[in-house]
Amino acid sequence: xxxxxxxxxxxxxxxxxxxxxxxxxxxxxxxxxxxxxxxxxxxxxxxxxxxxxxxxxxxxxxxxxxxxxxxxxxxxxxxxxxxxxxxxxxxxxxxxxxxxxxxxxxxxxxxxxxxxxxxxxxxxxxxxxxxxxxxxxxxxxxxxxxxxxxxxxxxxxxxxxxxxxxxxx
Numbered sequence: 001x002x003x004x005x006x007x008x009x010x011x012x013x014x015x016x017x018x019x020x021x022x023x024x025x026x027x028x029x030x031x032x033x034x035x036x037x038x039x040x041x042x043x044x045x046x047x048x049x050x051x052x053x054x055x056x057x058x059x060x061x062x063x064x065x066x067x068x069x070x071x072x073x074x075x076x077x078x079x080x081x082x083x084x085x086x087x088x089x090x091x092x093x094x095x096x097x098x099x100x101x102x103x104x105x106x107x108x109x110x111x112x113x114x115x116x117x118x119x120x121x122x123x124x125x126x127x128x129x130x131x132x133x134x135x136x137x138x139x140x141x142x143x144x145x146x147x148x149x150x151x152x153x154x155x156x157x158x159x160x161x162x163x164x165x166x167x168x169x
Contacts, residue, residue, distance in 0.1 A: 011117040019119030102157040
């Protein structure tokens with residue numbers, strides 16, 4: 001048995017203006033605040049002597065590796081991403097950045113926003129443009145019926161409303 005894992009499919013390179021701001025804020029926080037604080041902790045732990053049995057030193061070095069990895073990822077991702085900061089000309093159809101209210105067969109309403117893969121937040125009901133749900137919704141109009149194929153089976157939804165909101169950053 002090998003450890004080979006096939007590469008994951010490439011993520012979409014789109015991001016909303018708010019998502020780009022959030023990634024930039026995270027990058028700035030990690031680089032300007034968190035990394036210097038952890039570096040100082042590691043420096044103090046190293047001054048205590050034997051590093052091989054110093055848990056603070058070992059944990060601090062691990063934290064630095066994690067921070068550096070995240071910083072590298074954010075820098076590369078922000079270079080690749082295309083910020084979508086304009087509203088579509090046809091706002092009657094579903095495109096990137098749309099707030100979509102769906103009604104299921106029981107009459108329950110759920111609102112989702114289609115965003116880039118780097119800005120998912122389940123608290124705000126954001127869904128990735130790469131998800132099966134978003135792919136099924138793209139270019140549909142209000143009143144359309146959408147059949148979404150998931151691993152648990154097929155579900156039918158009706159598009160109740162489509163909105164494009166300017167979110168303040």
